[in-house]
Structures are given as C-alpha cells and as structure tokens.
Amino acid sequence: MRGRVGVRSVVGMTNGNPELKKDLDAAVQTRKELGENYEAALIESFLEKLDERIDETVDRAVDKRLRRRLAEQQMVGGGPGPLGDRNWRGPTPAFALAALSLVFAIPLSAIAAAHVGFLGLLVAWGGIVGVNASYASVANAQRDRADRRPRDDQRW
Numbered sequence: 707m708r709g710r711v712g713v714r715s716v717v718g719m720t721n722g723n724p725e726l727k728k729d730l731d732a733a734v735q736t737r738k739e740l741g742e743n744y745e746a747a748l749i750e751s752f753l754e755k756l757d758e759r760i761d762e763t764v765d766r767a768v769d770k771r772l773r774r775r776l777a778e779q780q781m782v783g784g785g786p787g788p789l790g791d792r793n794w795r796g797p798t799p800a801f802a803l804a805a806l807s808l809v810f811a812i813p814l815s816a817i818a819a820a821h822v823g824f825l826g827l828l829v830a831w832g833g834i835v836g837v838n839a840s841y842a843s844v845a846n847a848q849r850d851r852a853d854r855r856p857r858d859d860q861r862w
Contacts, residue, residue, distance in 0.1 A: 729755050803841055807834050 733752045737745055797805075811834050818826035 723759070726756065726759060800841065800845060803838060807838055810834070 729752060733748045737748050740748075811831070814830045814834070815827055818830035822829070
C-alpha cells in the first residue's frame with residue numbers, strides 16, 4: 707500500500723511533462739519485470755533523468771530572465787547591459803589630474819602654510835590652479851582642432 711501511494715504522488719507531479727511520465731512508467735514496468743534486486747539502479751537512473759530535466763528547465767528559466775532583464779535595461783536606460791559598455795575607457799586624463807591635484811593639495815597646503823604662512827598657501831594653490839588651467843587649455847585646443855578636422859564621412 708505504501709509503495710502505491712508514493713507512485714501515485716509522483717505520477718500526479720508528472721502530469722505536466724509526458725516524457726517524464728513515460729520514463730517513470732518504464733521504470734515501474736522494468737522494476738516489475740526484474741524484481742526488487744534492480745530497484746536501486748532503476749530509481750537512480752530515473753532520478754538522474756529527473757535531475758537532467760530539472761537542470762534544463764532551470765537553465766531555460768534563467769536564460770529567459772536574463773534576456774528579459776537585458777532588454778529592460780536597454781529599453782529603460784538606453785545604456786549598457788549587465789556586461790558593461792565596451793566603449794567606456796575609464797576616467798579621462800582631466801579627471802585624473804583634478805583628483806591628483808586635490809590629493810596633493812592637502813600636504814602642499816599644510817607645508818606651505820606652516821613654513822611661509824598665508825603667502826605660501828596662496829602660492830601653492832596658485833600653482834595647483836595653474837597646472838589644471840594649462841592642462842584644460844591644451845586639452846580644449848586639441849579638441850577644437852579635432853572638431854575642425856573633416857571626418858571620413860564628410861570627405862569626398
């Protein structure tokens with residue numbers, strides 16, 4: 707009686723998958739023909755098939771979810787997907803110079819103010835601003851030259 711209840715409950719779970727039901731029926735029929743000696747091997751074989759089917763189902767569901775999430779990100783954000791934008795090259799040199807200027811400004815300010823006073827502080831900050839301003843002017847000049855240069859699609 708106990709064996710029958712177990713088979714019925716498993717058969718009830720396989721209603722959505724006819725192939726799985728066929729595999730279970732085949733395992734049950736084989737067990738009837740071969741006897742209890744092969745029961746463990748039959749159960750193990752059926753469970754392996756069941757694991758493969760579960761893995762396939764989970765993989766399909768995950769792929770579907772990832773595709774949907776990627777499509778949503780591209781539609782909503784118009785930006786890169788989960789793998790990132792391949793054209794992004796990191797911080798620009800101007801940002802790097804500005805960040806380094808701020809990092810070095812602290813000790814330079816302290817040293818200048820401690821040794822020379824307020825005038826030393828003004829000279830240190832004047833140098834920091836001067837370096838950043840000269841870099842910005844050179845970068846702007848290069849950008850202007852690049853903008854004036856005809857692109858390949860504008861040439862004859």
